[in-house]
Amino acid sequence: MPLVTSKELFTKAYANKYAVGAFNVNNMEIIQGIVSAAKTENAPLILQVSAGARKYASPIYLRKLVEAAVEDSNLPIVLHLDHGESFDICKQCIDDGFTSVMIDASHHSFEENISITKKVVEYAHSKGVVVEAELGRLAGVEDDVQVSEKDAIYTNPEQAAEFVQKTGVDSLAIAIGTSHGAYKFKGEPNLDFERLQEIAKLLPNFPLVLHGASTVLPEFLELCNQYGGDIPGAQGVPEEMIRKATQFGVCKVNIDTDLRLAMTAAVRKELFADPKNFDPRKYLAPARTAIEEMVRHKIVNVLGSDNRI
Template identity: 80%
Template sequence: MPLVTSKELFENAYKGKYAVGAFNVNNMEIIQGIVDAAKEEGSPIILQVSAGARKYANPIYLRKLVEAAVEDTDLPIVLHLDHGDSFEICKQCIDDGFTSVMIDASHHSFEENIEITKKVVDYAHSKGVVVEAELGRLAGVEDDVNVSAEDASYTNPEQAVEFVKRTGVDSLAIAIGTSHGAYKFKGEPKLDFDRLAKISSLLPNFPLVLHGASTVLPEFVEMCNQYGGNIPGAQGVPEEMLTQAASLGVCKINIDTDLRLAMTAAIRKELIENPGEFDPRKYLGPGRNAIKKMVQHKIKNVLKSSNSI
């Protein structure tokens, strides 16, 4: 099966009240762990590439690794650009074979955001590619995205309707209280589900996207710290909140930090317990297995997309 767009995946997810996992990829082991988990669970997946990943791994290498994943499985796989910050980068990814791109012009004014997004949508749709945009800003740090709490703002429901209508965008990332990185909440985790429900009611059958949605599973934080890490007080979005969001029109849930924590924890453990080991396969292999187990858990227990294809 060739790479697909997210259009049909989101239609099915909306009807089924589940979400498709969008997992950030940086290297071969991460891609293998995600894809192996999706194969066993019979779940569609979105493999997404950030600006940081493109700088680290080289766009050509990442694209070829994803092509290998497609050849290795008959799963519906979307290749998605995460947080493209300009028309130029979105165009480049579209021309390189991506089936979905995100234009994140949320740091601009409302009118500028519409203008830039519309330009990307027009080009992408002419090539059969779908577009995600963002309205409202998430706090936190992820690769090249760095937004302070003071600059973060929740999505206005009425503006969301106008934005979708004027841009023709295919999905919309909204801000309801999640944030990027491992430190999402200082106190009790809380999402604005009333705001989500309002946006969903004003945009019926329209797929919404939740960024900054890693749970920051305590077991991986504890393992990192146990084996020499220093990640005190890390806290993410409780899994039951993510499942609730999927029941309210969120069709795509982004997961990055959980992947990093799972892999890092497994590698740290392996290196500490086997200090004489210097074969990268001996510690990257356990890292890959940790990602697979974590992604399987997400698919079955959080996203509820297991056996959906």
């Protein structure tokens, strides 16, 4: 099976009220852990590459690893560019074989965001590639994406409808209170579901995307801190809120921080238990298993029970 676009995956997800997991990848073990979980659960996948991942591993290495995952699993897998910052970056990834790209022009004016996104959509569609865009701005830090709380902007529902109509984009990342990174909420977690429902009402049958949707699972946070980490007070999006969002048009849920925490917790534990261990295979194998178990949990318990091929 070749790499696929998200179009059919989102159509099915919208109709059955679940979301497809979009997992950020940086190396072989992360990809193997995610794909092994999806293979066990017979679930579709979006594997996405951020600016930080491109700098760290090089797009060609990541693309070949994802192609190997497709061959090994025979699952429908989307190779997606996460937070493409310009038309040129999106074009490069499209030309390099990505089947989905995100153009993030949310830091521009509404009119400029439309103009840039429309240009990407026209080029991508001519190559059979789908496009995600963003309207509104999420607070937090993830790789090269850094937005302070004062600069965060919730998505305006009327603008969302206008944006989709004028750009022809295939999916839209919205801001309703999630944020990038491990510190998503200072107080009680809260998402603006009224805003989400209004956006979904104005954009019927249109796939919405939730960025910054890691739940910052306590067991991994505790393991990290137990074995030398210093990540106090981290807090993610409660799982029940993610499940609720899938009932109102959210078809793609982005997960990165939980992958990092699972992997780091396992590595810290292994090296603490055996300080003489200098074999990466012996501490990365448990890290890969931790990722697999965490992703299976997401597929089975968070993204929706119908999230299957």
